Amino acid sequence: MHQLSINHRHRNTRTRAAGLLMLGRGISPQVIAEQLGVSGQSVYNWSHMWRDSGVCGLMGGHNGGRPFAL
Template sequence: MKCVVELSEAEKITLQQLSINHKHRDIRTRAAGLLMLGRKIKPKAIAEQLGVSGQSVYNWSHAWRDSGVCGLTGGHCGGRPPALSDAMIATALEVARAEPLTLAQIAQRVQAIHAEPLPCRIETLGEALKREGFSFKRNRYALKKSATKRNSS
């Protein structure tokens, strides 16, 4: 079966934007592959250039023909599962809201409440808290320059 895709001007623009700006690499690759199919490049050449199997290119064209952009973006199931459970993140949020603590103290309290060690690095917990709107400041161990100038004068 021939693998040919006819694209309108609006579809070309949409696929170009997807191939450049989408957050998932696999969807960017699919959009670039469909643009190449629209330029009448052979599927095997597209597969070699994009580093995918030839069957993938055929699957993309069928998905595009059946469902358009939704078919193209619907297949993304990639990514690593989250290291922290929702319960651990919720506990960390409660602890962080209760009183001002360092990230290490928050991690210790979460471990104590759940009676198990964190399944990830402490930085991952910090990123999860940042996504929820918390910010962390580094403790200062040195005096500010303006304070030392006033005292020495």
């Protein structure tokens, strides 16, 4: 998880991994949300994704962004 929080190419995946590491250290979700600049609900969602799907759950959600040029 530590390597994922440092080396993944998507910033939001790095943020999610860092948040889960902080949860594992016993830091409260609200403090994590403030430090990472996300909502408290996001931290809970990451926790549930990790529990349900493991690493694959953290890497999902990259469907947004600008459409490809034709």
